[in-house]
Amino acid sequence: MKILITNDDGIDAPGLSVLYDIALGLTDAENIHTVAPAYEQSGVGHAITYMGPVKLEKHDAQHWALHGTPADCVIVGIFEETFQGSKPDLVLSGVNRGNNAGQNTFYSGTVGATLEAALQGINGIALSQFYGPKLDGHDTFSAARAHGLQTIQTILDRDLWLHNTTRIHYNVNFPPCLGTDVAGTQFTTQGFRPGAPFTTKHIDGELFIKGTPQQQRDTGVGTDIHANINNQIAITPCTTDLTDQTILQQLQRP
Numbered sequence: 001m002k003i004l005i006t007n008d009d010g011i012d013a014p015g016l017s018v019l020y021d022i023a024l025g026l027t028d029a030e031n032i033h034t035v036a037p038a039y040e041q042s043g044v045g046h047a048i049t050y051m052g053p054v055k056l057e058k059h060d061a062q063h064w065a066l067h068g069t070p071a072d073c074v075i076v077g078i079f080e081e082t083f084q085g086s087k088p089d090l091v092l093s094g095v096n097r098g099n100n101a102g103q104n105t106f107y108s109g110t111v112g113a114t115l116e117a118a119l120q121g122i123n124g125i126a127l128s129q130f131y132g133p134k135l136d137g138h139d140t141f142s143a144a145r146a147h148g149l150q151t152i153q154t155i156l157d158r159d160l161w162l163h164n165t166t167r168i169h170y171n172v173n174f175p176p177c178l179g180t181d182v183a184g185t186q187f188t189t190q191g192f193r194p195g196a197p198f199t200t201k202h203i204d205g206e207l208f209i210k211g212t213p214q215q216q217r218d219t220g221v222g223t224d225i226h227a228n229i230n231n232q233i234a235i236t237p238c239t240t241d242l243t244d245q246t247i248l249q250q251l252q253r254p
Helices: 014-023 070-079 109-119 142-158 224-229 245-252
Strands: 003-006 032-037 056-060 063-066 090-097 123-129 166-174 185-187 198-203 206-211 233-239
Touching: 003 014, 003 070, 014 032, 014 090, 014 123, 014 142, 032 070, 063 070, 070 090, 070 109, 090 109, 090 142, 109 123, 109 166, 109 233, 123 142, 142 166, 142 185, 142 233, 166 224, 224 233
Parallel strands: 003 032, 003 090, 032 063, 090 123, 123 166, 185 233
Antiparallel strands: 056 063, 166 233, 198 206
């Protein structure tokens, strides 16, 4: 299996090393190639560098840093022949520092990478580590380290990557607890936290966009956030089709 790994926290982020170690449980080292942003790209979603050049820096035969977005990294990883002319079989993105559950999913460069993989016809799984007080003073990525490989294998074993003709990619969020305290895995829907996730703030005469403190707010049974705050791994299947089929059917009624 040929695996392309990337992230949105940057080529030097510790979560990328965690993901590489997880990938080693799936295939040999020579089949794992990394194309990751040269610097942090959190919150860029599915943005691509469409209007200008992107600089690609080769660290070694299997590691590249790209001055671009996570989606750029996937495109470059696919088309710049990093696998000697063949495409990867799987794109893994993460492990992100912080959760990409609820509406965070829309802003996530981590998820943006797997969305691009799906649009390119390649299987993609995004992995993120929820933060919380239970991890204070401990390994931040404890749950991802302990359960990342089995979680990916669970998705691969199910082998569900199409809904009709629409491609599926997967958004995985590990709970904010130690790996030894993980209480199981749930297949979930994307939750939604009421209220605006961002606001503006003036600091020393400059304007900043700031996140609001609602990460631990429950979003109901069956959702990704509910699973995570109850020490469970959340696996959410995401589609490349943004159409709301229920509303469409109502609109089409005479």
